[in-house]
Amino acid sequence: MQATTIDHSRRRWLGAIPALSGALLLAPGFARAQGSAYPHRPIELVVPWQAGGGADVVGRAFGAAIAKYLPQPVVVINKPGASGVLGLGDVVNAKPDGYRIVLSSTELTFLNHLGLAKFSYKDLRPIARLNADPAAVVVRADAPYATLEQFLEAARKGDANIRVGNAGHGSTWHMAAAALAEKTGAKFNHIPYAGGAPAVLALLGGHIDAVTVSTAEVSSYVAAGKLKALAVMADRRVADGFEKIPTLKERNIDLSIGIWRGLSAPRGTPDDVIAVLKGAVAKAVKEPAWLEALAKLHFSTDTYADDAALEAVMARESEFFKALAGKINLSS
Template identity: 40%
Template sequence: MKRRTLLTAATAIAALGLVGTGTAMAQSSYPERPIQMIVPWGAGGGTDAVGRIFASLLQEELGKPVNVVNRTGGSGVVGHSAIATAPADGYTIGTMTIEIDMMHWQGLTELTYKDYDILALVNADPAGVMVSSDSPYNTLQELLEAIKTEPKGTFKASGTGQGGIWHLALAGWLISEGLPPDQVTWVPSQGAAPGLTDMVAGGVDIVPSSLAEGRSLIEAGRVRPLASMSTERQALFPDVPTLKEVTGVDWTMAAWRTIVAPAGLPDDVKTKLAAAVEKAFNSDEYQNFMKERGFGIRWAGPADATAAIGEDDANLGKVMKEAGLAAN
C-alpha cells in the first residue's frame, strides 16, 4: 500500500512537471495566429504609414501575418479604445499617438497612456516656428520681440484644429516666455498643409507645425523656419536653432507615434514583442522609409517611452488648463 502511494505521488509530480513544461512551451510558441495592428487614424496618413511599415516588418520577424485595421472616429478615441480594451494576449497591438495625452484632458475619454503596455516610441516630429519667406522677421528673437510688444491678437497662427497638437505647441511656447497662451490668435485649420498655404498667401503669420511638414515649401524658398521645439537641432534642418538656443526656454514638443498593446501583457509576450519592435526600428528598411518621407526618427524602449509620454501628458494638461481648453 505504501509503495503504491509513493508511486502515485511520483506520478503526480511527473504530471505537474509535464504541465509546467507544456505551459512554458505554449508561452514560448507565441505567436500562433495572426496579429491585428490597429491604427486610430485614416488610411493614407502619416500614422497609417508608420503602422503599415511596422506591420510588414513585424510580420517578417514574428512569422505570422500582422494585419492593419484602421479604426477611425471620435478624434482618435475609437481606435485608441479598441487597442486598450482588446484582450492583453499579444494578438492586438496598435499605433498610439500623442492625442492619448490630450483626449482625456478634453473630456473625450477616460483613457490615458497608463491603459497600454508601451513597447516603444518609434517616431517624433518636433514642432517648429515657421513664417513666410516675405515675413519681416528673419530670426525667432525678432518675431518674439514683436509678439511681446504688439497688442494681443496682432499675430495669427494656424496649422491644426482648435486645441490640436500644434496649437498646444504654440501655446506652451508662449507660456514659457511669460506670455498669455492667446497672445497669438489661433486660426483653426484642417492640418498643417492648409495652414502653411494660408500663411504663404498672407492669411496668417506663423505656423508651428513640424518642420518636416513644411519641408517642401522650405526647400522651395517660400517658408522660413526660425526654430525647432526640440532638445537638439534636427538632422534634416541643421541650420535651424532650437528654442533654447535662441531664448533659453526649456519648452519642447513633438508629435510622436508609439507601438503599444493593451495593458497587462504576459511578460514573455511583452519581451518578445518589444524585441521584435526594436529590431524592426533598427532595420534599414524602416530607417530609409522614415528618412525618405521626412519623418523624425526617435527611439525609446518601454520604460523610457512610458516616462516620456507621462511627462508630455502632464505638460499638455497644464497648457490646456491655462489656455481654457481642458474639460477637467
C-alpha cells in the first residue's frame, strides 16, 4: 500500500515538470540565468555622419574604450545624410532592446523645429553625454579682419557676399552662423558641406570666407597660423590654444552655441538594459585611451554627463532652438 502511494506521488510530480519548465521559461530573469544576459550579441552604434569626421572618430574611439566593460563588441555603422536625420531616425524606429543605439548630438534638439525631422529628442532615451565643445568664428590668417567687429561690419554690407561654411543644411554649425547673423544684423551666404572638416578645408582653399565649427576642428590650423579665430561661442574662454580668443559675450553678443555628442537608445528601452550601458559608459569615459583620443583631436575631456543631466541639457536646448528657429531664415 505504501509503495503504491509513493509511486502515485512520483507520477504526479513527473507530470508537473513540463508545466513547471514552461513557467520558468516565462519567469523574469530566467533567460539571463541561462547565459543570455544583455548583451549576448554585438551592439550596433549608428553614427549619423560620414566616416572620417569628428563624430565618426568619437564613435569609434568610444566603441574601443567601452569594449573592456561589455561582454560583446560595439560595432560602428555610419548612416549619414540630412544633417543627421537618417541616422537618428533609424534608431528612433529601431527595436528598443539595446542592440541598436546612436551617437546623438545637438542636432537632435532642433531638427524638428526646422521641419527637417518628425521626431524630437523625446523619441530617444539618453544614456550619457560623452563630450561637448563650443563653436568658433574662424577666417583665413590672411583675411582682412583683425577682429570680430570688423568681420561683422563687412557682413552687414548688402553686397558683401560673406560665404560662411557649415556642416550641412540644418546642422549645428549652420544654426550657429544663422544665430550670429540674427543677433548682429550680419548677412551671410551659408555654404553647406558634408561635415565640419570639409568646410574647414574649403576655407583653407579660399573657397569660402569663414566657418562656424567647433574649436577642435580648427585647433591645429589656428596653432599653425593658417587660420585665425575671431571669437568663440562659449560662456567662458576656451583652453588648448584659444585662451586669447574672446567669447561673443565679451563682445556684447549674448550667444553661446556648441556641440555635444552622446549615446541614446530608442525610447522604451528597458531600465535594466540602460543600467548596463550607463555603468559601462561611466567606466569607459575614464579609460586613458579614450581620454588620449579626445585630447589628440583637441576635444574637451571633462564634459561627461549622465542620462539625467543630458536630458536636462536637451530640454533646455530644444526650447532655445525652437525660439531661434522662429526668428531665422536658414536659406539666406
